[in-house]
Amino acid sequence: MTTPRTDTASFHAYLSSLQYPRIIALCGAGLSASSGLPTFRGPGGYWRTHEATSLATPGAFLRDAGLVWQFYSYRRHMALTVKPNPAHYALAELSRKIPGFQCFSQNVDGLHQRADHPREGLQLLHGTLFEVKCWSENCGYREENFTDPIVPALALPVDGKDPTATPDISDPKVPLSRIPIESLPQCPRCKRNALRPGVVWFGEKLPMQILMNVENYLNDLAGVDLILVIGTSAKVYPAAGYVQEARQRGAKVAVINMDANDVPAGGWEDGDWMFKGDAAVIVPELLKPVIGDVIVPQ
Ligand code: OAD
Numbered sequence: 001m002t003t004p005r006t007d008t009a010s011f012h013a014y015l016s017s018l019q020y021p022r023i024i025a026l027c028g029a030g031l032s033a034s035s036g037l038p039t040f041r042g043p044g045g046y047w048r049t050h051e052a053t054s055l056a057t058p059g060a061f062l063r064d065a066g067l068v069w070q071f072y073s074y075r076r077h078m079a080l081t082v083k084p085n086p087a088h089y090a091l092a093e094l095s096r097k098i099p100g101f102q103c104f105s106q107n108v109d110g111l112h113q114r115a116d117h118p119r120e121g122l123q124l125l126h127g128t129l130f131e132v133k134c135w136s137e138n139c140g141y142r143e144e145n146f147t148d149p150i151v152p153a154l155a156l157p158v159d160g161k162d163p164t165a166t167p168d169i170s171d172p173k174v175p176l177s178r179i180p181i182e183s184l185p186q187c188p189r190c191k192r193n194a195l196r197p198g199v200v201w202f203g204e205k206l207p208m209q210i211l212m213n214v215e216n217y218l219n220d221l222a223g224v225d226l227i228l229v230i231g232t233s234a235k236v237y238p239a240a241g242y243v244q245e246a247r248q249r250g251a252k253v254a255v256i257n258m259d260a261n262d263v264p265a266g267g268w269e270d271g272d273w274m275f276k277g278d279a280a281v282i283v284p285e286l287l288k289p290v291i292g293d294v295i296v297p298q
Contacts, residue, residue, distance in 0.1 A: 002267070004255070004274035011254060011273050012289050014226070021098050021290075023226045024217075025091055026242055027105040027112075030231020030257060034280035036082040037109055041233050047071050048172040057202045061135070065194055066179030072197040073154040074169055076129045079109040080148055086294045087230070087283035088115035093291040095121035102217050106232060106239050108199045123210050125239050131198030134187040141189040142198055153183035206238065214242070224251040228286075231257060231279045234264050241265070256282045 005011075015021070029039035039045065040052050047055060050071075054060060061068045092115045094101050103122050105112055108129045112122055132150070133142035149155045157174070159165040167174040185195040200206055218224070227246040234240040243253060243264040253264060254273040268274075275282045284294040 002270055002272070004268045004272040006274055006276075008275075008285065011275075011286055014252065015286075016289050018225050020100060020222070021226070022100040022220070022222050022224050023094070023098060023102075023228065024224060024242065024246055024251070025094075025101070025103045025105075025228040025230055026232060026234070026239060027091070027103060027107055027230045028232025028234070028239075029107060031087055031105075031279050031283075032082075032085070032107055032109050032111050033231065033258075034278050035085045035088075035109075035111060037078060037111075039231075041235070047074070047170050048176070053202065056199070058204065061196060061201075065181050065184055065196075067176075069154060069184050069197075070169065070176060070179065072129065072199075073149055074156075075109075076150070077148050077156065079111070079129055080146070082111070084111040084115035084296075085280040086296055087279045088112055088117070089296055090284040090287050090291060090294045091115075092117040093294065094287050097290050100222070102214075104214060104239065104242060106236065123213050125200070125206055125210060125214075127197075127199040127207065129197060129199060132185060132195040133198045134190060135193040135196050136187070136190060139187060139190040139193065141187050141195075151183065151185050153179050211238075218242075218245050218249060224249040227251045227253055228283075229253060229255045229257070229264055230283060233262050254286070256286070 033039055045052050055068055055071045088111050091103050095103060095118045101121060103112065103117060104125055105122065106126050108126050110128055110130050130144060130146050131142055132145050134140065156166040156169060159167055169176055181194055187193045187195055224246045227243055229243055234243060244266050247253060252271045254275065255264060256275045256279050258277065260274055260276045275286065
């Protein structure tokens with residue numbers, strides 16, 4: 001059985017040997033964990049009594065749009081209260097330093113953007129919490145929206161005893177009011193449908209333009225030198241399949257994850273690396289030969 005390398009020195013040597021580096025970072029929720037946002041699987045993977053992933057479907061929205069909006073409004077609020085961590089800044093800096101670097105991120109939390117990751121080097125595979133769109137694809141309305149709460153009905157409840165405290169509605173013990181569809185954000189264009197979060201749900205296709213950008217990058221004859229698999233369980237396709245696709249184009253694989261058992265699909269191959277620990281610490285360290293010390297704005 002192949003075991004991956006774990007030493008930073010051999011990784012740095014490889015990175016420094018690349019003349020025109022072609023590098024992918026495939027990112028997941030673990031990248032934002034040290035910023036204070038929960039991941040999907042494992043502890044924190046529940047919202048009230050619901051598996052977080054079970055609320056991320058068109059069927060869940062049809063059944064109870066109010067509940068799904070409460071979940072996403074809560075996530076928008078949480079994402080706005082935390083800050084990008086050194087790994088987000090390191091990836092943004094790598095993008096400025098290396099034209100052949102692309103960050104394929106499954107994260108919808110807006111932290112890459114808030115770390116000033118150059119837009120052309122960032123493919124948001126699952127969309128973003130801060131875009132909303134009409135439920136009807138025929139209407140096609142979409143807008144960027146950072147308003148928190150997006151409508152008054154989605155304001156977090158206030159504690160009866162302490163008006164300055166907001167109870168944590170992810171806790172099933174905190175009562176949650178039922179929100180009728182008329183009180184949810186409404187489409188200003190067709191005026192007939194509710195707006196929905198502009199994220200990709202289970203059962204939906206990834207945005208066409210993003211898929212094309214990814215395919216164009218992967219199919220470039222220059223190949224791929226390295227794929228960094230950062231804070232993702234790499235279980236959700238097509239994102240998970242990009243590891244094998246990068247390998248087929250010559251890439252070495254480096255996994256950065258808290259859990260050393262989160263092995264990429266297909267297992268380890270000769271020349272891979274596994275760096276176990278917090279992405280916010282490890283990613284800046286690994287990229288140091290190219291980006292130097294990461295500066296996190298205060
Ligand atoms: P997961 O929750 O599946 O995986 C998070 C990964 O991050 C796990 O492998 C953890 O071990 C690891 N991890 C946790 N904390 C970490 C830290 N501080 N540093 C490094 N690694 C850490 O989240 P994703 O892989 O992002 O899709 O999930 C992929 C997709 O499934 C999501 O985009 C979402 C979800 O359902 C949709 O909503 C469509």
